[in-house]
Amino acid sequence: MPSLPSNQQRAAHHLPHTGIAGQSEGTFDTANPAYIRKYLRTYGLTPPRAENYETQKTRCLAQLALKQTPIEKYLYLSTIRKNNVHLFYRLITDHIQELTPLIYTPVVGEACQRWSEIYQQPEGMYLSYEDKGNIAAVISNWPQPNVEITCITDGSRILGLGDLGINGMGIPIGKLSLYTACAGIRPEATLPLTLDLGTGNKTLREDPLYLGSRRDKISAEEEQEFLDELMAALTERWPGIVIQFEDFKNPFPALERYRHRYTSFNDDIQGTGAVILGGVMNAVKRSGIHPKDQRAVFFGAGSAGVGVAKQIVDYFVREGLTEDEAKACFYLVDTKGLVTADRGDRLANHKIYFARKDNNGQQFKTLEDVIEHVKPTMLMGLSTMGGVFTPDILKKMAEWNEHPMIFPLSNPSSNSECDLETAVTHTDGRALFASGSPFHPVTFTNSAGETKIHYGGQGNNMYVFPGIGLGTILSKSVEVTNSMIFASGEALTHCMTSEELDRGLLYPDITRIRDVSVVVARHVIRAAQDAKVDRETGIHGLSDSDLDAWIRARMYQPHSEVASLEREVGALLSSIGRPFPNGNSYFPNGLSDDSDKNAKL
Ligand SMILES: NC(=O)C1=CN([C@@H]2O[C@H](COP(=O)(O)OP(=O)(O)OC[C@H]3O[C@@H](n4cnc5c(N)ncnc54)[C@H](O)[C@@H]3O)[C@@H](O)[C@H]2O)C=CC1
Ligand SMILES: CC(=O)C(=O)O
């Protein structure tokens, strides 16, 4: 007769509660019925009543409401994730719109600024420059055996907040929480990773509470050697792992070096490029202006600015423009003004592609000058400079365009180049608007006396990276190709409902993000198949609806965790000829099988 699992087997199945994100496995879930608690050996360790999800949620939301500050709310939610990971994800998925700003931008920005001050528990892995030569050994300390995706930062450019060193850990944790909440990647398959490679932030280095090394930032060559060892160590331990780079100050060299060698992508260049591509495709359609007549001013010519501009070039080329014609639609601006070939400074490599050569020796120093010169149809903000899209600039955009595209994309909210209300007010309610961080809807009466509620789109890579990760994992792709990235952004245009279009949205309603991630993942899988980088060949012949169903069946559902535990225990009981217990009451006869005497409560 098959025996009940030994304590060791149970322990392996339900890893001990160490406080690492994703590890609590619902062990102490107050929704677990008594016989499950007995199976898990947690009977008596939680209050007696087995409650339903709604009751749990009511309590959590009431406790959350009692927290006074955003950081208190952030910490409260982190504690729930630590104590009961499934409850955390039930809360987030059921209240995605209200709770995402607390675990992601904008509040994660403040959490990172204060990370060493508010630190309470381990939630990810830290690797230091001193670990060079031993990275594989350190990685072997990560207790979860089956990691499928990691998000890595060195903290050197956290949102628009600058170099925060290891305090940037909030970002990998927040991003990976969204992989789980939005795309159903199992929590224990995610690894938040922060590199302690020194920091150029002197204030942090001198802060006695700072939890990272006091060294100055290592050189680019040292960083490359470190990353070479890290990439090899990660794939050695978890072959097939998807590696997402996030919030590095200069991410271009690593992207070029690893994109064809590892299953990796850069979220700030590629994920942002894709998500804004999706919003721009919708906005261009709405504006009625053909791509050849579009003129785009990008305030900010860094990783995100260049990544976004390049994706839109690809889109314009697909719409019939030559690459030169498409490129000519873009005017990039950095701290020194319009990026031109003859500006007199040595341009960083990533800017050279977009450097203007048609300026006849004239240089344009300020955003206002560039705007007067270009009279753009779209204005993108990826500069980290809050409030630079002034009422004057917005009024001009509305003078020149029936539907000006205004995309202040810098994070967090305080760095947004303008807010929704300012954009709506100074364009007489005609702006096509998307921002990196969310803004509340605005009610506005225009000059014709019409009153309308305006909803800003959230042009944030969170609409695509979860689906990119899911599609890449499920298709077992060896590489994340440009075509997979483009497909993820284009997928967003296929997700809009007629009701969302009527509301003037450029992005699907965030409450539908899990459905959206399925569509994004499907498009990513199809692109991987076309590029022949996938290894999951069994799904090649599936129709779209069958592929969607196949994807959904593989997504983690936090609402099904108790049920799946019940199935597990039920199968175990029937295999040893025990009746399945009725209701939540009591485990018949206790777990007193001879093979596992200690299991008896
Ligand atoms: N909405 C989204 O999904 C995303 C938003 N972002 C946001 O975009 C911003 C920029 O990120 P990255 O491009 O990665 O940073 P970056 O540091 O690579 O680039 C910043 C760019 O802004 C320019 N800039 C800075 N101050 C300026 C000033 N006073 N005047 C003119 N130009 C100025 C810099 O010259 C540089 O070209 C950040 O706030 C980040 O949060 C980044 C990725 C995704
Ligand atoms: C959203 C994001 O990735 C950023 O602001 O860096």
Ligand SMILES: [Mg+2]
């Ligand atoms: Mg980022």
